[in-house]
Amino acid sequence: MSSQLLTYIFVGLSFALYIGIAIWSRASSTNEFYVAGKGVNPVANGMATAADWMSAASFISMAGLISFLGKDGAVYLMGWTGGYVLLALLLAPYLRKFGQYTVPDFIGTRYYSKTARLVAVLCLIFISFTYVAGQMRGVGIVFSRFLEVEINVGVIIGMIVVFFYAVLGGMKGITYTQVAQYCVMIFAYLVPAIFISILITGNPIPQLGFGDTLVNSSTYLLNKLDQLSVDLGFNAYTENTKSNIDIFCITAALMFGTAGLPHVIVRFFTVPKVSDARKSAGYALIFIALLYTTAPAVAAFSRVNFIESIQEKSYLDLPDWFKNWENIGLIAWQDKNNDGLINYSAGKPFEGSRPIFSNGSGSQGEREIKNTPIKDNSNEVYIDRDIMVLANPEIAKLPAWVMALVAAGGLAAALSTAAGLLLVISSSISHDLLKKTFMPKINERQELFYARCSAAIAILIAGLFGIYPPAFVAQVVAFAFGLAASTIFPALLLGIFSKRLNKEGAIAGMLAGLMFTASYIIYFKFLFSELDTNSNWLLGISPEGIGFLGMIINFVVAISVSSFSTKPPIEVGQMVDKIRLP
Amino acid sequence: MSPQDYWKANLKLLAVLLSIWFVISFGFGIVLSDFLDQFSLGGFKLGFWFAQQGSIYGFVVLIFIYVFAMRRLEKKINKKEEENE
Known part of the structure; x- marks a missing residue:
């Protein structure tokens, strides 16, 4: 079959x-x-x-x-x-x-x-x-x-x-x-x-x-x-x-x-x-x-x-899975040194984030790509990380x-x-x-x-x-977790463990966490993605991790605003007492 | 056991379990991970093992310790829980 x-x-x-x-x-x-x-x-x-x-x-x-x-x-x-x-x-x-x-x-x-x-x-x-x-x-x-x-x-x-x-x-x-x-x-x-x-x-x-x-x-x-990894120029x-x-x-x-x-x-x-x-x-x-x-x-x-089945193999001898994934554009190979062998190592193979295929094929029958090769490293292979689990059974x-x-x-x-x-x-x-x-x-x-x-x-x-997949899907995952951590989690936690927290505090906290986290992520991921490097980050924290800081800001704002405004009504205190018991 | 004592006991338990939670993940898996890497567990460096395996097993164990400890506390407060309230 x-x-x-x-x-x-x-x-x-x-x-x-x-x-x-x-x-x-x-x-x-x-x-x-x-x-x-x-x-x-x-x-x-x-x-x-x-x-x-x-x-x-x-x-x-x-x-x-x-x-x-x-x-x-x-x-x-x-x-x-x-x-x-x-x-x-x-x-x-x-x-x-x-x-x-x-x-x-x-x-x-x-x-x-x-x-x-x-x-x-x-x-x-x-x-x-x-x-x-x-x-x-x-x-x-x-x-x-x-x-x-x-x-x-x-x-x-x-x-x-x-x-x-x-x-x-x-x-x-x-x-x-x-x-x-x-x-x-x-x-x-x-x-x-x-x-x-x-x-x-x-x-x-x-x-x-x-x-x-x-x-x-x-x-x-x-x-x-x-x-x-070290031999190919990657980190251990x-x-x-x-x-x-x-x-x-x-x-x-x-x-x-x-x-x-x-x-x-x-x-x-x-x-x-x-x-x-x-x-x-x-x-x-x-x-x-x-x-x-x-x-x-x-x-x-x-x-x-993956490394063992492609490294320094001739393109013509590669197993079918390589060509199948190449056909749908998630793997690409560009023979930079024209030796007909796959050279995989650290470094970007070519300019641009994805391969742009022409309709022709290269000297070994591979799909030809139009991206300009990057010559300062010897890597010739582009691979989309998403395919590893799906391709794994075939590779093995x-x-x-x-x-x-x-x-x-x-x-x-x-x-x-x-x-x-x-x-x-x-x-x-x-x-x-x-x-x-x-x-x-x-x-x-x-x-x-x-x-x-x-x-x-x-x-x-x-x-x-x-x-019509929006181009930003990968970037917004950081968003989903960052926002959940900096808005919903503190509001729930304080709602259960503090009876003093009032509505002013909770709303101010959620908005502060939301605005801080959202603006940091938007700044680095959407507006100035070229600045998204370690040296520009606040305290060395990447946009993926900023939700943690947003959460701390939420806690600080919520607790201080609450302590300067009126206590929540008595019924709320009773409700909290009730949910604390089994 | 009064509701106040029940809540205090619960908070104490939370403090202990969350400290362990913090130590096995952020401690052994991240901050102390490089230091622990000098020891090994079979073919794993110890810090690497905590980061990619050990912390997860620890999380599962912590939740079940809490489940059993709370079951005992609930028996003590001896208050029958109403279903579907």
């Missing part, structure tokens, strides 16, 4: 499963639509949270990113897991006890203010759309590489599937589909990782194989990788290149940002009891850790494999069904996260904007109708992002 037919079968079966679950778990009330009737088992919720959390970026891009960053890649590993400790210890149980439907609900009630609720809704919508855009691009990449359909057709198929279970099922449909998607995703991630670990080190557990010796040799994999794989302060701030911004992301927080509103919210965060992190501890192993394996020559599985897993990761994000967008529109602010008279049935409408509209907008 051809690998493409297998991919169609795997992807088709998984989609049929998701739609089947959606029909079985339709939502019939707003309680079911927003929080799945608060009846989700903590283990199932842990799986759903893991699927919700692990996006196309975690599944497709992260290991590739780490394999080029080496030790610095730890910012993503720690940053995207450590936030769950904060969630389980500081937020989830109390917000579950509060017992409403959305994150702005808590902020609006705790700070007795419609303005605070609106600020929270704005941050939430911005954060969530930023994120959705990336998911739809992930869907497009998988479809175009493995199913050879147009990216646009792929995005539309993805939209239809999400439409089915998000609009019909609401949180209930999404939760149970995410459980299925988690299983597909983790299986698809672990199977190739285990295979490759056995091939390279003989150890079937990737987490251990990664620290083991190579097959038929007494050299440790990581020592070999350090050696290879197991050493940092970023400064400690920058690594510290990026990790912190990602951790606190995770704990402030609305689509993650609402998952803990769906369990039956407060103690289940804690337990559920624990299970979620186990399920996430399974992938996140495998990712750095995959990163190291694929780096070794694994059977075709493994590749089909990886395609289905990548789609599961992208679709599950997209659905979770679309749900928080639609519930903040129908619940926070309409029911609680502008149209308080609507009844439950009308609210449910509006919730479904806003989910449908949000899917359309997300689909447009996928078809």
